[in-house]
Amino acid sequence: MGSHYPAIIGVGRTKFGEHYETGPEMLIEEAWLKASESAGIERKDIDACYSSDYFLQLTNKIGIEEGFISEFSELHVPMEKTRSFSSALLNACNAVQSGRYDIVLVGGVEKMTDRWDKIRDDLMLLEDPWSYYAGCTPEANHDLMLREYIKRYQISGKSLETFDLALAHISVKNHHHARLNEYAQFQSEISVDRVLKARLNEHKSLGLFDFAPISDGATALILASSGIAKEYSKAPIWVIGSSSATDYITFPSRDDRTSFMASELAMKNALKMADINVGDIQLAEVYDQSTLLEMMAMEDLGFSQRGKAWLHIYNSCTDYEGFYEIGEKRLFVNTNGGLKADGNPLGATGGAQIFEIVKQLTGEAGNRQVNSDKKLQYGCVLELEGFGTKAYVHILARELK
Amino acid sequence: MSSEPIERRVSYIGDRLRGNRCSLCGKEYFRTKDYCGKCGRKSFGKMRDIDFFYEKGVLEVCTIVREPTNRFTKLGPYIYGIISFHNGKVRVPGRLTDCVLKDEEMDISMLEDREVVPRFRRRCATGQSDIIPTISLAFSFADEYYPYQECEIIKPRREYETPGIVGYGVYVSKFRIKESAMERSIPFIDEDAITAAVEAGKMALVHSGVDPSLIGKVYVGSESNPYAVKPIASKVAQVLKLGEEEKLDGIQSVDAVDTEFACKAATSMFKDASALVYYPRSHIPYAMVIGTDNSQAAPRDEIGGELDFFVGYGSSAFIFGMHDVIAEMEAWYSCTSDTPDFWRRDREPYPRHGGRFTGDPAYFKHIQKAATKLMEKLKLQPTDIDYFVSHQPNIRFPIKVATELGFKEDQYSAGLRVAKFGNTYSGASPIGLAAVLDEAKPSQRILIVSYGSGAGADAYCLTTTNQIKGKRFRQKFTVQHQCESEYLEYVNYNTYRRFKLGL
Numbered sequence: 001m002g003s004h005y006p007a008i009i010g011v012g013r014t015k016f017g018e019h020y021e022t023g024p025e026m027l028i029e030e031a032w033l034k035a036s037e038s039a040g041i042e043r044k045d046i047d048a049c050y051s052s053d054y055f056l057q058l059t060n061k062i063g064i065e066e067g068f069i070s071e072f073s074e075l076h077v078p079m080e081k082t083r084s085f086s087s088a089l090l091n092a093c094n095a096v097q098s099g100r101y102d103i104v105l106v107g108g109v110e111k112m113t114d115r116w117d118k119i120r121d122d123l124m125l126l127e128d129p130w131s132y133y134a135g136c137t138p139e140a141n142h143d144l145m146l147r148e149y150i151k152r153y154q155i156s157g158k159s160l161e162t163f164d165l166a167l168a169h170i171s172v173k174n175h176h177h178a179r180l181n182e183y184a185q186f187q188s189e190i191s192v193d194r195v196l197k198a199r200l201n202e203h204k205s206l207g208l209f210d211f212a213p214i215s216d217g218a219t220a221l222i223l224a225s226s227g228i229a230k231e232y233s234k235a236p237i238w239v240i241g242s243s244s245a246t247d248y249i250t251f252p253s254r255d256d257r258t259s260f261m262a263s264e265l266a267m268k269n270a271l272k273m274a275d276i277n278v279g280d281i282q283l284a285e286v287y288d289q290s291t292l293l294e295m296m297a298m299e300d301l302g303f304s305q306r307g308k309a310w311l312h313i314y315n316s317c318t319d320y321e322g323f324y325e326i327g328e329k330r331l332f333v334n335t336n337g338g339l340k341a342d343g344n345p346l347g348a349t350g351g352a353q354i355f356e357i358v359k360q361l362t363g364e365a366g367n368r369q370v371n372s373d374k375k376l377q378y379g380c381v382l383e384l385e386g387f388g389t390k391a392y393v394h395i396l397a398r399e400l401k
Numbered sequence: 402m403s404s405e406p407i408e409r410r411v412s413y414i415g416d417r418l419r420g421n422r423c424s425l426c427g428k429e430y431f432r433t434k435d436y437c438g439k440c441g442r443k444s445f446g447k448m449r450d451i452d453f454f455y456e457k458g459v460l461e462v463c464t465i466v467r468e469p470t471n472r473f474t475k476l477g478p479y480i481y482g483i484i485s486f487h488n489g490k491v492r493v494p495g496r497l498t499d500c501v502l503k504d505e506e507m508d509i510s511m512l513e514d515r516e517v518v519p520r521f522r523r524r525c526a527t528g529q530s531d532i533i534p535t536i537s538l539a540f541s542f543a544d545e546y547y548p549y550q551e552c553e554i555i556k557p558r559r560e561y562e563t564p565g566i567v568g569y570g571v572y573v574s575k576f577r578i579k580e581s582a583m584e585r586s587i588p589f590i591d592e593d594a595i596t597a598a599v600e601a602g603k604m605a606l607v608h609s610g611v612d613p614s615l616i617g618k619v620y621v622g623s624e625s626n627p628y629a630v631k632p633i634a635s636k637v638a639q640v641l642k643l644g645e646e647e648k649l650d651g652i653q654s655v656d657a658v659d660t661e662f663a664c665k666a667a668t669s670m671f672k673d674a675s676a677l678v679y680y681p682r683s684h685i686p687y688a689m690v691i692g693t694d695n696s697q698a699a700p701r702d703e704i705g706g707e708l709d710f711f712v713g714y715g716s717s718a719f720i721f722g723m724h725d726v727i728a729e730m731e732a733w734y735s736c737t738s739d740t741p742d743f744w745r746r747d748r749e750p751y752p753r754h755g756g757r758f759t760g761d762p763a764y765f766k767h768i769q770k771a772a773t774k775l776m777e778k779l780k781l782q783p784t785d786i787d788y789f790v791s792h793q794p795n796i797r798f799p800i801k802v803a804t805e806l807g808f809k810e811d812q813y814s815a816g817l818r819v820a821k822f823g824n825t826y827s828g829a830s831p832i833g834l835a836a837v838l839d840e841a842k843p844s845q846r847i848l849i850v851s852y853g854s855g856a857g858a859d860a861y862c863l864t865t866t867n868q869i870k871g872k873r874f875r876q877k878f879t880v881q882h883q884c885e886s887e888y889l890e891y892v893n894y895n896t897y898r899r900f901k902l903g904l
Contacts, residue, residue, distance in 0.1 A: 121470045130432075133411065133524050134538040135466060135473050135481045135496035143464030144483060147509065151462065202467055203506050252483040252492040253431075257462075 005400065006096040007229035007236035009222050010039025011355045016217035016343025017185040024053070024060050024111040025068045027218035031351070032073070032107050035220035040232050046222075047101035049079040050088035052108040053347030058122050059115040069107070084108070085219060085350030086244070086383035086392030093242045096225045103228070107220035110345035119214055126386040128250040139211060141251050141387045142290040146205050148257040149292075153307040164205065166310040168195035169317035170291040171209045171340055176320070178337025180368035183352070185215055185343030210291045215343035219351020221358075237358045241274030241380070241395030243267075249389050260388035263300035270380070270393040278302040281395070282372060283360055283379030284331060285353035288338040297382050298324070301393070303331055322371060332370045335360060350383040354394065357381055361398040403531040411524075413651055415536040416599075416640045418453035418519055420491065429490040450648070453491070453519060454640075455552040455603075457543050458484040460517050461492070463509055465502065472525035475904050476590060478502045480509075484517060484540060498522055498539040499546070499575055499589050501890065516543040521599045521640060522591040526904040533627055535636070539591065546575040546888035548877045552603075555610030557724035564675040565726035565863065566719050567687065568609020568872065571835045572600035573715035573822055573883045576890050578897045580710065582796060585823030586883075587892070588695050588714045590900045594625045595633050597716035598693035601828075602641050605689065605718035608876040609725075616643040616720065617685030618656040618677060622666025622827040625694045627903075629747065632659040637691060663743060664792055665853030666827045667692025667717070671861055674721040675730045687722040694826035699751035700898065708754065711795050713823025714901070717831035727869040728838060728847065731862040734775040736767060743854030754854070760798060763856050768792065768802050771860035772850045779862055783807035786862075787845040790816030790833040792852035794824045815840055816849070821884045834863075836880040843867035 012034025014027050028051070036043070049069060056062040066079035082088045085108035092104040112119050123138040124131075131141075150156070155163050172192055178184035190209060198207035229236040245265035248254050254261070271278060284301065288294035298309035303326055316324040323330040336342045336356035339349060357379035359365040370376070381394045413419070414432055422429045423437035424447045430437075431453070437444035463482025466473075473479075480497035497512075498520055517540035524534035543549040573586040574597075588597070598621050606613055621634040634657035638644065644655025660666045667690055674688035693716035698708035721730075742763035745752035755763070768791055776782070783789075789808040793799045796819055803813040816833035825832055830851040837847055843865050850860040892900070 118471065120468075121472075124470055129411075130415070130538065131494040132470070133415065133534075133536050134494040135469060135476070135479060135525075136494055137466050137468065137470055137481075139468075140464055140466055140481050144462050144481075147462035147464065147513070151513075203504075204465060204467070250494075252494050257483075 004097050005226055005238045005240050006093050006223050007226060007233070007238050008354070008358055008396070009224045009229055009233040009236050010035045010037070010041070011221045011358050012038060013183055013219040013352055013355050014217050015183045016215045016345055016352065018113045019216040020113070024056055024062065024109050025072060027111070027216065028069065028107050028109040028220070029072050031218035031220040032105055035222050039222035041103060041222055043073055043075060045103045046075060046077060046105050047103050048077050048095060049075065049105040049107070050082065050092045051079065052082045052085045052088040053110055054083050055110065055112070055122050055346065059111050083347065084383050084385050084392060085348060085354070086381065086394060087385070089223070089350065089354065089394060090242050090244055090392060092223045093239050096223055102225045104223045105220065106223055107218065108348040108351045109218040110347040111216050112214045112345060113216050126389070130250065131252070139206065142206055142292050143204065144251070145257060145296070146292050152258045162314050163310045165192065166314035166317065167210060167291040167295060168192045170288065170294045170313060171195050173317055173320055174288065174334050174338040174340040177335050177368065178341030181336050181342060184337045184341055185213055186337070186341045206290055206292060212289050212339035212344035215345040217343055217345035217348045219348040219355060221351065221354060235362050237361050238397045238400055239394055240397045241270035241393065243269035243273060244390060244392045245269070246390050247388055249386065251387055259306070260296060260300050260384070260391060262388055262391035263297065263382055263384070266391040266393040267301045267382070270395050274395040274397070276378060276395070279329060281378045281380050282332060282374070282376055283335065283357055283370070284333050284382070285336065285356050286333060286382045287384040288334060288340050289344065289384070291340070294334065294338065301380070301382060330372070332372070335365070335368055335370055350381065350392070353381040353383060357396050361396060403527060403534070405532065408532045408534060412535055413639070415538060416521060417642070418537050420451050420453065421448040422451050423447065424449050429487060431491050431493045453486050454537060456486050456519070457549045458486045458517050458519070458540065460513055460515055460540065461485050463497070463512055465507065465509070472527070475526050480512060493538060495538045495540045497541065498591055499541045501892070516549065517541060518543045518547060518549045520547065521596050523593060523596065523904050533595070535596070546886050550607045550877055552607050553610060554612045560724050561726045561729060563726070563729040564679045564721055564723050565729035566838070567611060567722040567724065567726055568605050569717065569719045569835050569838060570601045570604020570608055570876070570878070571715065571717045571832050571880050571883065572597050572604055575886065575888055576892055576900060578894065579891050582820060583711070583823065584821050585713045586715050586825070587897050587900050588903065590903055592695070592714070593627050593903055594623045594693045594695045595627065595636055597695070597714065598623070598633050598637050598691045599640050601693065601716035601718040602637050602689060602691055604876065604878055605720050606641060608872060609720045610875065611687050611720055611722070613642050614645045616655060616687045616689050617683065618674070618688040619643050619691065620658055620660055620667070620670040620674065620689070621691045621693060622660045622662070622670060623693045624661055624663055624666065624745070624826055625697050626659060632657060633693065634659050643689065662857060663853035663855050664826045664829055665851040665857060665859055667831055668849070668851035668859045669735070669853070671719070671721070671859070672733050678722050686724065687720050689718055689720050691716060691718040692827035692831045694828055695901065696824055696826040697745070697751050705751050705753045708752065711824045713825040715822055715825040715828045715832060717828045717835050719831065725868055726866055727872055728863040728865045731864050732775060732779055733859065733861045734771050734778060735857060735859045736770050736774070737857035738767070740856035742856055759854070763854065764792070764794070764798055764852050765802055767856055767858035768850045768852050769806060771858035772806050772848065775848070775860040775862055785846060786812065786848045788816055788837045788841060788847040789813045790830055790837055790847065790849040792830045792850070793817060793819035793833060794829070796820050818880065818884065832880065838869065839879050839881060841865045841869060843869055
């Protein structure tokens with residue numbers, strides 16, 4: 001089984017943020033050229049392409065993205081389009097593992113700022129229409145989940161203050177990481193005070209600095225079959241776990257609204273496929289669309305016990321040394337700055353998460369290379385589509401055991 | 402741009418909050434389903450229709466939305482949350498309505514775990530030429546202004562020889578503006594003449610205990626229908642499930658029609674409804690008449706702006722029939738003349754009126770004529786009448802006309818509500834009638850005279866029966882409650898104009 005794992009032999013990305021002068025096809029071109037270059041492949045080596053974006057049809061009136069990729073790459077290979085980057089990667093892994101293709105281009109792009117005045121309405125396409133009709137916003141479900149969580153675990157008074165601080169620390173920590181990430185949308189530090197002030201101004205539990213921004217950007221990677229990965233790369237990164245799960249679109253209809261069942265299922269299946277334990281994972285890029293969701297991911301992925309992640313985070317962040325301490329374990333989370341500070345161009349976001357794990361595992365993360373006591377071996381990526389409606393987990397390994 | 406099929410489907414489900422219950426496992430669903438997700442194909446044909454329209458839910462968790470999506474911004478900040486029904490068997494998303502949030506710290510937990518009732522409202526803003534989106538995923542607290550009330554169908558006990566009023570309901574919003582001697586009701590920003598009509602009809606069903614499937618015709622009188630073409634009555638019929646339901650087609654076996662004659666659009670139909678239920682071959686046991694208006698007025702500094710001091714918002718609904726009558730229809734008289742005292746041209750947003758002529762050749766002449774003729778016909782003196790109700794565009798006119806006709810204050814004061822609600826146009830004299838029915842004793846005689854500009858008046862003489870008292874306890878949302886509730890909320894002039902213009 002092990003020998004059939006596909007490997008990532010090259011990654012590339014653009015800076016995330018606002019690309020006023022650049023169209024989506026130019027962004028994806030930049031990302032895939034970088035990925036191809038880092039993989040050392042030629043265009044003719046590519047057998048297929050999986051691309052991802054959520055909203056190019058709406059934001060840029062682009063209906064068949066594949067045609068644009070064909071036009072600028074002069075490639076006429078099979079191409080499929082998905083929503084999230086992780087979905088594209090999962091499909092690419094399936095195809096490579098089945099033996100159909102040897103080298104696949106996976107790319108994601110989003111151009112959200114091209115539709116600045118309507119993009120929050122567009123984001124409601126990721127919720128059920130009835131919630132939209134009732135007045136839901138892209139942020140409202142995060143607030144409701146927070147209320148459900150603190151009620152379920154009876155967090156109040158002093159504990160609630162600690163809980164609120166823990167979430168603020170997540171945002172501060174992610175900005176802190178992003179200052180060393182040349183591609184990040186926000187490369188500046190923020191303070192806990194600033195996070196709290198924004199909440200106070202809006203009279204809300206989650207404020208401006210708790211949510212990921214609206215971003216443009218593109219990411220790409222080259223996936224190769226196990227047989228030929230070593231021909232191109234001295235240090236390929238193996239995709240040893242690759243899984244997804246799906247839950248109701250309607251958040252209020254879910255039985256448990258204090259966790260994402262899809263994340264939990266996807267992680268379980270990915271670990272099973274990788275044949276490792278959750279404790280083996282040293283690095284995680286999780287989907288912090290809000291600070292709450294980073295905390296939630298700690299529980300959903302099994303790093304923290306249910307109802308405890310905020311305590312682990314709070315205790316780790318009061319004297320932050322670059323990782324979360326969960327018991328004896330050190331876990332490096334969102335070392336690129338997360339969605340909060342690196343940026344969140346939906347269709348490209350997962351590519352940036354993979355990019356980070358690959359860079360860390362290969363030791364090419366430069367001045368944000370994590371300081372681990374053990375040599376880095378396993379990292380995982382959680383990407384969501386919608387509010388926990390779909391979850392994708394990929395587990396990457398530096399060496400095959 | 403609105404999509405007609407989507408609006409039809411969303412309204413069909415969302416206005417009534419339709420759902421299903423699996424009779425095998427008991428699982429409940431909001432939205433209609435042919436089979437149960439848990440039980441699979443063996444549940445085909447075993448799903449029972451339910452709806453949450455008259456139910457009470459619990460606001461489990463909520464948040465303040467200060468930055469809504471584009472079509473919700475006019476609502477201002479609002480509370481959005483999850484509402485559960487039937488002890489958590491079903492959870493739906495919902496918005497709290499009738500709630501003006503102040504820009505200050507707010508303890509959300511004080512709102513949670515409280516009981517709420519669904520309210521039929523406009524869903525969100527839309528283009529001027531689009532279909533108006535509606536929904537009942539709007540809620541208000543059950544222990545505040547608008548009470549939770551069961552809608553129980555009660556088997557009629559007695560058939561009368563004369564048709565009459567079987568039940569009635571009034572809906573006036575909790576928002577008011579108070580200027581000098583007058584308080585006036587104003588819609589919340591998501592309300593209009595359509596939503597008020599549905600609410601009043603709902604209240605009439607609650608009060609009457611009539612099986613809605615036996616209502617064969619519904620008339621809705623209004624001069625502020627937000628549509629130039631598209632009846633309010635069809636919305637009322639579908640949401641309140643009037644007439645036999647043809648489920649497969651989503652059609653109600655009922656005749657529904659809108660009428661217009663300024664402020665007498667509804668009262669004019671009292672006689673038609675009475676005649677219809679009396680005619681044995683109609684096979685229509687009950688007919689509903691609704692008068693509803695978000696009374697229109699130009700802003701004060703514009704032509705026609707004088708009306709802006711008087712207009713109100715509200716609706717009333719009366720169910721006519723031959724069974725369990727609370728007030729028998731004794732006789733009527735109507736008169737009409739081509740008097741152009743008040744008008745609104747097509748495509749004009751606000752009406753104009755003939756200044757000082759609206760009183761004398763118009764209001765007073767027609768009301769006096771109708772009242773006098775009817776009393777002559779019945780050989781009645783003012784002293785034979787217990788209650789006198791007339792159209793009430795302001796405080797002065799109805800008192801003057803009552804006095805000139807020979808009525809004393811104790812005869813007209815119960816039905817005079819303009820000082821609390823403003824001029825509710827088509828709803829005005831019917832709301833006065835409802836206020837009288839709220840307190841009248843059996844065997845009392847009521848004379849109601851409406852007036853509609855353009856111009857005409859309808860006079861009706863009604864006599865209460867001894868069933869009037871027995872039905873009274875079924876209605877908590879009385880006219881008095883709507884006048885005096887501690888939950889009334891007063892707003893300033895600018896807010897009033899904003900609410901009135903709506904989404």
